[in-house]
Amino acid sequence: MAVDLAKVAKAKKIKYFLVSFVDLFGVLRSKLVPARAIGGMQKDGAGFAGFAAWLDLTPAHPDMFAIPDPDSLIILPWQPDVAWVASDLYMDGKPIEASPRVALKAQLAKAAKMGYTYKTGVECEFHLINKEGTDIYDERDTQEKPCYDQSALMRRYDVISAICDVMIDLDWGAYQNDHEDANGQWEMNWEYDDALKTADRHVFFKYMAKHFAEQHGMRATFMPKPFMHLTGNGCHINASLWDKAGKKNMFQDPKGELGLSQTAYHFLGGAMNNVEPLCSIFNPTVNSYKRINAPVTTSGATWAPNTISYGGNNRTTMVRIPEANRLEFRLADGAMNPYLAPAALLASGLQGIKNKTDPGKRVDIDMYAEGHTIKNAKKLPLNLLDAIRSTDKSKSVREALGDELINAYVKLKMQDWQNYKHHLSQWEIDTTLDC
Numbered sequence: 001m002a003v004d005l006a007k008v009a010k011a012k013k014i015k016y017f018l019v020s021f022v023d024l025f026g027v028l029r030s031k032l033v034p035a036r037a038i039g040g041m042q043k044d045g046a047g048f049a050g051f052a053a054w055l056d057l058t059p060a061h062p063d064m065f066a067i068p069d070p071d072s073l074i075i076l077p078w079q080p081d082v083a084w085v086a087s088d089l090y091m092d093g094k095p096i097e098a099s100p101r102v103a104l105k106a107q108l109a110k111a112a113k114m115g116y117t118y119k120t121g122v123e124c125e126f127h128l129i130n131k132e133g134t135d136i137y138d139e140r141d142t143q144e145k146p147c148y149d150q151s152a153l154m155r156r157y158d159v160i161s162a163i164c165d166v167m168i169d170l171d172w173g174a175y176q177n178d179h180e181d182a183n184g185q186w187e188m189n190w191e192y193d194d195a196l197k198t199a200d201r202h203v204f205f206k207y208m209a210k211h212f213a214e215q216h217g218m219r220a221t222f223m224p225k226p227f228m229h230l231t232g233n234g235c236h237i238n239a240s241l242w243d244k245a246g247k248k249n250m251f252q253d254p255k256g257e258l259g260l261s262q263t264a265y266h267f268l269g270g271a272m273n274n275v276e277p278l279c280s281i282f283n284p285t286v287n288s289y290k291r292i293n294a295p296v297t298t299s300g301a302t303w304a305p306n307t308i309s310y311g312g313n314n315r316t317t318m319v320r321i322p323e324a325n326r327l328e329f330r331l332a333d334g335a336m337n338p339y340l341a342p343a344a345l346l347a348s349g350l351q352g353i354k355n356k357t358d359p360g361k362r363v364d365i366d367m368y369a370e371g372h373t374i375k376n377a378k379k380l381p382l383n384l385l386d387a388i389r390s391t392d393k394s395k396s397v398r399e400a401l402g403d404e405l406i407n408a409y410v411k412l413k414m415q416d417w418q419n420y421k422h423h424l425s426q427w428e429i430d431t432t433l434d435c
Contacts, residue, residue: 003070005042005085009035015081019046021066021089022100022203024412025054026284026337030084031066042068045090055089056098056408065090072200077169078211086200098408100339103401104199107346114350117246118239120342121192121326122202125233125334126222127184128156128213133226136184137218145299147181156186162212163188163205172201181299182230192238192326194246195342202338222334224283225290229298232291233334239345240326241267252325258312258362259324268310268319268327269359270352271345275308275318275331277394279380280387280413281344282332286420289383291333305330307371308378309363316367318380331380340409347400384420388413 008014017038020030031046045065050057057064066087075083089099096102111118128137141152153160160177167174173191180187188205192198206222213220225232241250241263253261275282283292294302303315310319320328332341351357363374371377381387391397392410 002042003073004039005068005070005073006035006039008070008073009038009083012075012083013081014075014083016083017041017068018082018084019066019068019087020084020203021048021053021087022337022339023054024056024098024100024337024340024409025416026100026335026340027054028203028207029053038068042070046087050089050091050096054412055096056411062091064096069200072197074170074204077166084204084207086203097402098405100337100343101196101199103405104196104339104343104346106402107343107350108196110350111241111346112244114353115244116250116350117242117244118195118342118346119192119242119246120195120198120240121190121238122198122338123187123189123234123236123238124202124205124209124222125180125185125187125235126209126220127182127226127233128159128186129184129219129221129226131217131219133219133221136227138184141183143183145181146179146183146185147299149179152183153177153179159212159216159218160186160188162215163209166208167205180231181301181303182227182232182297185231185233192240195346199338199342206338224285224288224333224335225294228290228294231297231299231301231303232294234291234304234330235332235334235336235341237329237332237342237345238326239267239329239342239349240264241349249325251327254324256324258321260321263353264327265359266353266356267349268352269357270348270350270355271319271327271329272308272310272359273352273357274348274394274397274400276378276381276387277390277397278344278348279331280384280391281340281409282329282336283384283387284337284413285335286384286417288333288335289381289387292331292380293382301368304333305367306380307367307374308380309367309371309374310359311362311364311367314364314367316365316371317363321362344397344401348397351396351400384413385417388417 018030045067050064068085072086089096209220251264305318311317
């Protein structure tokens with residue numbers, strides 16, 4: 001029996017609900033619904049005009065309804081009369097397949113049919129910058145290697161502790177926070193869980209980080225590469241498959257290479273095989289390709305992959321095997337869609353298991369310094385256009401995620417690319433005005 005949101009509102013003295021969904025560009029959309037109306041919304045959904053969001057819909061389409069999932073309910077600790085709830089999108093009584101949360105649930109259903117539960121954890125990196133977006137907020141944060149700097153960390157205790165306190169109150173299993181490799185950059189970690197729960201929390205985390213940054217006179221950005229000389233914002237996905245009951249980790253095998261099972265390596269093979277056409281989902285913006293194809297940063301390393309590779313506990317590869325229980329996909333960045341990226345990873349992994357795809361040999365070298373020594377090493381796309389074209393023409397990705405979703409995503413991302421092409425940069429003026 002689903003939780004009755006109207007009863008919860010009465011018991012918890014909730015006045016309003018943020019009935020929310022995330023569109024294909026990762027934008028969080030919501031309606032503020034008074035508690036008196038939430039019962040009807042839970043049954044029939046909150047109405048939206050789909051064309052007004054980044055979805056492949058027109059003004060002629062009928063109303064789109066966001067039906068809240070009560071299992072995602074979060075009461076805002078800093079405003080306890082307001083609750084947030086994630087929703088699934090429907091039109092004419094049917095789920096909208098080309099919507100991110102619905103897409104993730106579809107892949108989870110496929111995994112369940114194969115006897116698997118999919119669990120993920122994300123490593124969210126972000127910068128705290130000034131309101132204008134022109135520089136980091138902390139003018140004293142200037143070390144060449146600022147990672148783990150305690151003084152800089154404690155100067156931002158106000159914001160970081162406020163966010164972490166909420167994660168603790170919400171029982172997310174928050175366990176560490178640190179100053180990251182770039183000046184003004186942070187990472188906050190909470191425990192992994194079932195993929196849908198992690199994705200909902202990821203969405204809320206980004207909202208929460210921006211909220212508390214604004215409360216303290218600054219701005220939080222998850223932009224992949226906000227400053228060219230500094231390390232960019234990744235969002236590594238730690239993934240594992242478990243049995244249907246969610247009790248046994250199917251990636252673990254003490255007898256396997258690095259302690260991983262054949263299931264894990266076939267999952268990895270599927271991801272490696274599809275990573276080029278899925279790059280537009282893991283790295284969805286024009287700016288994303290300044291992170292994964294970046295020159296050396298002030299700290300000495302970008303910490304972002306530039307080659308399709310995997311290795312053991314090696315942070316220079318695209319996929320890292322840090323322990324014998326999971327795979328860490330280091331390609332995704334801060335702009336990734338919290339639902340679409342794990343859905344794409346699962347879809348390719350399941351395809352790899354089905355086809356028993358071999359991931360190839362692992363590499364145990366410094367890919368930044370010695371990657372050029374590997375013959376025929378596949379490089380990642382250099383820009384969003386190449387990535388989108390690869391997504392569009394990939395038969396395996398279309399088979400894994402479905403034509404409806406891929407067509408919608410490619411169409412909107414091509415429009416995004418064209419909008420970028422209509423922009424004239426200062427660099428072009430500076431270098432070609434007198435050609």
